[in-house]
Amino acid sequence: MNRDIKKQLISILGEKACLFAEEDLLTYSYDAGKYRALPQAVALPDKTGQVCEIVKLANKNNLPLVPRGAGTGLTGGAVAAKGGILLSLERMNRILKLDQANRLAVVEPGVINGDLAREAARFGLFYPPDPASVDFSTLGGNIAENAGGMRAVKYGVTKNFVLGLEVVLPTGQIIHTGSKCIKDVVGFSLSELFVGSEGSLGIVTQAILRLLPLPPKQGTLMALFPTMQRAARILPAMARAHVTPSILEFMDHECLKALDAKEDTDLASQAEALLLMEVDGRQEKVASDLASLDRLCRENGASRIEQALKGADRERLWSKRRSLHASLHLIKPRWEEEDISVPVAQLPDMLKSLDQVARDHHLVMANFGHFGDGNIHISFAGHEHDLEKAQALTVRREIYQAAVNLEGRIAAEHGIGLDKTDEISWNLDHSTIEFMAKLKAFLDPNQILNPGKVLPRTEERD
Amino acid sequence: MNRDIKKQLISILGEKACLFAEEDLLTYSYDAGKYRALPQAVALPDKTGQVCEIVKLANKNNLPLVPRGAGTGLTGGAVAAKGGILLSLERMNRILKLDQANRLAVVEPGVINGDLAREAARFGLFYPPDPASVDFSTLGGNIAENAGGMRAVKYGVTKNFVLGLEVVLPTGQIIHTGSKCIKDVVGFSLSELFVGSEGSLGIVTQAILRLLPLPPKQGTLMALFPTMQRAARILPAMARAHVTPSILEFMDHECLKALDAKEDTDLASQAEALLLMEVDGRQEKVASDLASLDRLCRENGASRIEQALKGADRERLWSKRRSLHASLHLIKPRWEEEDISVPVAQLPDMLKSLDQVARDHHLVMANFGHFGDGNIHISFAGHEHDLEKAQALTVRREIYQAAVNLEGRIAAEHGIGLDKTDEISWNLDHSTIEFMAKLKAFLDPNQILNPGKVLPRTEERD
The missing domain is CATH 3.30.43.10 (Uridine Diphospho-n-acetylenolpyruvylglucosamine Reductase, domain 2)
Known part of the structure; x- marks a missing residue:
C-alpha cells in the first residue's frame, strides 16, 4: 500500500x-x-x-x-x-437506544449479539437470533450473514428482526432503510437487500432491531429415539398438537458415539437419534407444552425422556449439545464441515441421502442441527486418513446434489463467502445470478466492496 | 394505441x-x-x-x-x-401447490387472499395476513402493497410470509428469489425488494408463501374505556403479562357515535374508546389469555367487558368493527381517509395530536385501526360542508407532520401509489430517495413499469 x-x-x-x-x-x-x-x-x-x-x-x-x-x-x-x-467495525459497538415501550434497540454494528441480549433482558426484552457464536459475533456480522441459530424454528432468522438500517453504499452514499414502525410502506423495502449480502452491497453502520417480551420461563426436554425416522414423526405430530418449541435440535448416531467417548455415557447403544427441545413462555404454558412433548415423544417410540425446568438441570441437558463440537474433535481432529437446508419435511430423506454418501465414500459422518427448520450441519472425515482435497470436494458436491434434489439450499446460515461461489448456480438459475451480478455492479461500480464473495467468479464485472 | x-x-x-x-x-x-x-x-x-x-x-x-x-x-x-x-393478473389465479408437510403454498398472483386462506384451512393451515379486502384482493396485489391487516400485531405483514417469488423484471427477464427453505443464504435476499414496490420494480408471477398451523380456537373480547389514554395502558400491561393478542383493534369516541347512530346503542355515552381483541391457540391457552385480558382491562378502568368464544357470539362482537365503515358513512357521506403509523407506544400521543388537528380545523374526525401495531386509519370531514381540496391537503399534511414528529410513517399499509409521492420526502432523506430512483432506473431503464407511482415526480428519470 x-x-x-x-x-x-x-x-x-x-x-x-x-x-x-x-x-x-x-x-x-x-x-x-x-x-x-x-x-x-x-x-x-x-x-x-x-x-x-x-x-x-x-x-x-x-x-x-x-x-x-x-x-x-x-x-x-x-x-x-x-x-x-x-x-x-469493532469500535462502533454502542447500544444507542434500548426502547422498552416500543420494544426495539438502535445499535451500532460492532455490538456483540450476547451483549444486546443481556442488556435487553434487563428491560424484560428478548433478541431471539442466537447463532452459536452469540457471545463473540457482532450484530453487524449477524446482519451481513443473515445469521440463524437454534431459535429460528419459532422466531425466525436475523432478517425477521431488522426494522431499519443505516447503510453506507459502496459509493460512500449514506441511505436509511425502514423505520421504527411495524407497518411501513413508504418507498421500497430495502433493508433485506443488505441483510445476508455478506458486506458486498453496503456497510451497515446502524440498525434498528425488533425485540420481543422476554419469556418468563423455559423448559427443556431431551429424548432418545430408536431411529431418526421415528424421531422425525414428531414434526407433524407437534403441528397437529399446536406445540411450537423455541428450539428443536437433533443429533445422529455418530454424534451420540462422540458424546459417549467424551463423557463415558452409553447413549449410542440405546438410540440412533437424540432430540433436544426447549419451550418458552408463561409458566403454565411451559408446563403444558412439556407435557405434550413428553406424550408425543412416547407415542413416537422415544426410549428415554428427560425434562428440566430449573437452570442447572436445563444446563446439564444443554451441555450435551454445547460439548458436541469438542466431542467430535476427540474422535477426529479434522472434520470437513457443511451447512445445508431442506424444506423441513424433507429432513429425514436428506439424512438418508447423507448416509448413502457416507457409505459410498467410506466416511465417518456426523449430522446435527436444527430439526425444526430443516438446517443440517454436516461433519465428515475419512476413517483412517484426512480426506484428499479432491475427494472432499466430490463429497461436498454430492451433498449439495442431494439437497438440491429435495428442493434444499447449499447454504443455510453460514454464508456463501469464498466457499461456495462456484456452486450457487446449483440453486440459482443463470438469469437470477446474472441479475445479482448486475445489481452488484450497479451498487458498486468499481467492485471495491468485499470482492470475490457471494457471486461466482465468472459473473464478476471487474 | x-x-x-x-x-x-x-x-x-x-x-x-x-x-x-x-x-x-x-x-x-x-x-x-x-x-x-x-x-x-x-x-x-x-x-x-x-x-x-x-x-x-x-x-x-x-x-x-x-x-x-x-x-x-x-x-x-x-x-x-x-x-x-x-x-x-386476474386469470393467473391457480393455487399450484398446497404443501401440508412443509407448510407452504405456491400460488399465482391472481389468487384471492381468502381463497388461499380457505384452501389452507382444509389442510389445517393458516395464512395470517388479512387486509380488510381479504375476500376480494389478490395475493399478487397484497404482495405489491405489502398488505397488513388486523393480525399483523401477532403475525406480521405480507412480507413476513413471502418465502420466494418468480418475478418478471421490467426488461422482461425472469428471476427467482428465495426458496422453500426457512434458512437460505444463497445469493442476495431479493424477495423483499419486490414486496411493497407497488408493481413498479417487477411483476410477480408466482409466489411461495409460508403457512402456519391453523389455531384450533379463537376468543374475542370487547372492552369499553373511559378514555383513550386509559385504554392505551393495556399495551405495556399485556407485554408484562406475556399475552399477545392475535388482533387488537381500537375505535375512538367519534366511531362509537357512528355505531350508536346505526345500531341504536349507547356506547358513546358510556365510553370514549373501545378495544376489540382476539386471542388464538389451544383451548386452554385461549381461556387463560381471555382471563388475563379481562383482568388487565378491569385494572385499567374498563367499564364494560364482553367475552365470546363461540362463532355466533364472536361474530356479534366483530360486527361492530365490520359495520364501522358503513356506520361512518351514515353520518357523513364523504370522508377524507388517511393511513399512518407510529411506533406502537406513541399511539396515544398521536391520537392527541389528531384531536388537536381536528379542533384546529373544526373537523369531524374518526380514528380507528390497529392498536397493537401503531397503525391508525383516520377519517375526517367538515362539520357542515365537504372540505375544500386545499383544506383537505393542509389537514393531511398536519397529520403527516404529527406522525413524523413521533417517528411515524405517512403510509402504513395502503401504499404510496399516486397519493403520497410528493410527501415521501417527509419520511425519507434526499439521499435515500435518490437511491430509490436510481434503483428504479436500473431495473426499468425505459420507465415503463407503473410510472408515476411511489417516487416523487422530480425524481423520475423519464
Whole structure:
C-alpha cells in the first residue's frame, strides 16, 4: 500500500485506528473457517462519517474494502481475499437506544449479539437470533450473514428482526432503510437487500432491531429415539398438537458415539437419534407444552425422556449439545464441515441421502442441527486418513446434489463467502445470478466492496 | 394505441384476452380510492411467458405497463395514470401447490387472499395476513402493497410470509428469489425488494408463501374505556403479562357515535374508546389469555367487558368493527381517509395530536385501526360542508407532520401509489430517495413499469 494512501487513512481515522504492521494484519487475516489472506491495512472507524471517507478513498484508489465484525464466520466472508483495506467495525459497538415501550434497540454494528441480549433482558426484552457464536459475533456480522441459530424454528432468522438500517453504499452514499414502525410502506423495502449480502452491497453502520417480551420461563426436554425416522414423526405430530418449541435440535448416531467417548455415557447403544427441545413462555404454558412433548415423544417410540425446568438441570441437558463440537474433535481432529437446508419435511430423506454418501465414500459422518427448520450441519472425515482435497470436494458436491434434489439450499446460515461461489448456480438459475451480478455492479461500480464473495467468479464485472 | 401494437398484443394473448373497447377499459380505470385513468388496452395473460412478451412489447414501444390485481387498493397503485397497457393478473389465479408437510403454498398472483386462506384451512393451515379486502384482493396485489391487516400485531405483514417469488423484471427477464427453505443464504435476499414496490420494480408471477398451523380456537373480547389514554395502558400491561393478542383493534369516541347512530346503542355515552381483541391457540391457552385480558382491562378502568368464544357470539362482537365503515358513512357521506403509523407506544400521543388537528380545523374526525401495531386509519370531514381540496391537503399534511414528529410513517399499509409521492420526502432523506430512483432506473431503464407511482415526480428519470 503506497504511502500516500496510508497518510490519507491516518488523516481520516487518526494514527491509533490504522494498522499496517504485519503482526497486526495477521490477526485480521482469518475467520473461523479455512480461508486466510492478509489485508494491506486495517481501518478501525468510530463513526459513520469515517466509514464514508474510507469508502471514498477505496473507490478513488480502486482498493478492495472488506467489512468485518468479529470474524466468527465460517465461509471466508470477512477475509480480505484480494487484499486492500480491512474495515473492522469493532469500535462502533454502542447500544444507542434500548426502547422498552416500543420494544426495539438502535445499535451500532460492532455490538456483540450476547451483549444486546443481556442488556435487553434487563428491560424484560428478548433478541431471539442466537447463532452459536452469540457471545463473540457482532450484530453487524449477524446482519451481513443473515445469521440463524437454534431459535429460528419459532422466531425466525436475523432478517425477521431488522426494522431499519443505516447503510453506507459502496459509493460512500449514506441511505436509511425502514423505520421504527411495524407497518411501513413508504418507498421500497430495502433493508433485506443488505441483510445476508455478506458486506458486498453496503456497510451497515446502524440498525434498528425488533425485540420481543422476554419469556418468563423455559423448559427443556431431551429424548432418545430408536431411529431418526421415528424421531422425525414428531414434526407433524407437534403441528397437529399446536406445540411450537423455541428450539428443536437433533443429533445422529455418530454424534451420540462422540458424546459417549467424551463423557463415558452409553447413549449410542440405546438410540440412533437424540432430540433436544426447549419451550418458552408463561409458566403454565411451559408446563403444558412439556407435557405434550413428553406424550408425543412416547407415542413416537422415544426410549428415554428427560425434562428440566430449573437452570442447572436445563444446563446439564444443554451441555450435551454445547460439548458436541469438542466431542467430535476427540474422535477426529479434522472434520470437513457443511451447512445445508431442506424444506423441513424433507429432513429425514436428506439424512438418508447423507448416509448413502457416507457409505459410498467410506466416511465417518456426523449430522446435527436444527430439526425444526430443516438446517443440517454436516461433519465428515475419512476413517483412517484426512480426506484428499479432491475427494472432499466430490463429497461436498454430492451433498449439495442431494439437497438440491429435495428442493434444499447449499447454504443455510453460514454464508456463501469464498466457499461456495462456484456452486450457487446449483440453486440459482443463470438469469437470477446474472441479475445479482448486475445489481452488484450497479451498487458498486468499481467492485471495491468485499470482492470475490457471494457471486461466482465468472459473473464478476471487474 | 396504434393498430400494430394491438395486433401484437392479440398475437401474444389471443383475441379474448385483450380488451380495447372503452366500456371494457372503464371497468379497469379505478381502484377503491379516488384516482381514475383510462388505460389504452387491458391485457389478461394466463402464464408467465405471456407476461414476458407483453413487457418486451411495452419496452419496444415505450408504453406504460400497469400490473393490477383486483383493484382494491386505496392510493391509485393499480390505476394507469399515464395510459398504456393495464396488465390484469386476474386469470393467473391457480393455487399450484398446497404443501401440508412443509407448510407452504405456491400460488399465482391472481389468487384471492381468502381463497388461499380457505384452501389452507382444509389442510389445517393458516395464512395470517388479512387486509380488510381479504375476500376480494389478490395475493399478487397484497404482495405489491405489502398488505397488513388486523393480525399483523401477532403475525406480521405480507412480507413476513413471502418465502420466494418468480418475478418478471421490467426488461422482461425472469428471476427467482428465495426458496422453500426457512434458512437460505444463497445469493442476495431479493424477495423483499419486490414486496411493497407497488408493481413498479417487477411483476410477480408466482409466489411461495409460508403457512402456519391453523389455531384450533379463537376468543374475542370487547372492552369499553373511559378514555383513550386509559385504554392505551393495556399495551405495556399485556407485554408484562406475556399475552399477545392475535388482533387488537381500537375505535375512538367519534366511531362509537357512528355505531350508536346505526345500531341504536349507547356506547358513546358510556365510553370514549373501545378495544376489540382476539386471542388464538389451544383451548386452554385461549381461556387463560381471555382471563388475563379481562383482568388487565378491569385494572385499567374498563367499564364494560364482553367475552365470546363461540362463532355466533364472536361474530356479534366483530360486527361492530365490520359495520364501522358503513356506520361512518351514515353520518357523513364523504370522508377524507388517511393511513399512518407510529411506533406502537406513541399511539396515544398521536391520537392527541389528531384531536388537536381536528379542533384546529373544526373537523369531524374518526380514528380507528390497529392498536397493537401503531397503525391508525383516520377519517375526517367538515362539520357542515365537504372540505375544500386545499383544506383537505393542509389537514393531511398536519397529520403527516404529527406522525413524523413521533417517528411515524405517512403510509402504513395502503401504499404510496399516486397519493403520497410528493410527501415521501417527509419520511425519507434526499439521499435515500435518490437511491430509490436510481434503483428504479436500473431495473426499468425505459420507465415503463407503473410510472408515476411511489417516487416523487422530480425524481423520475423519464
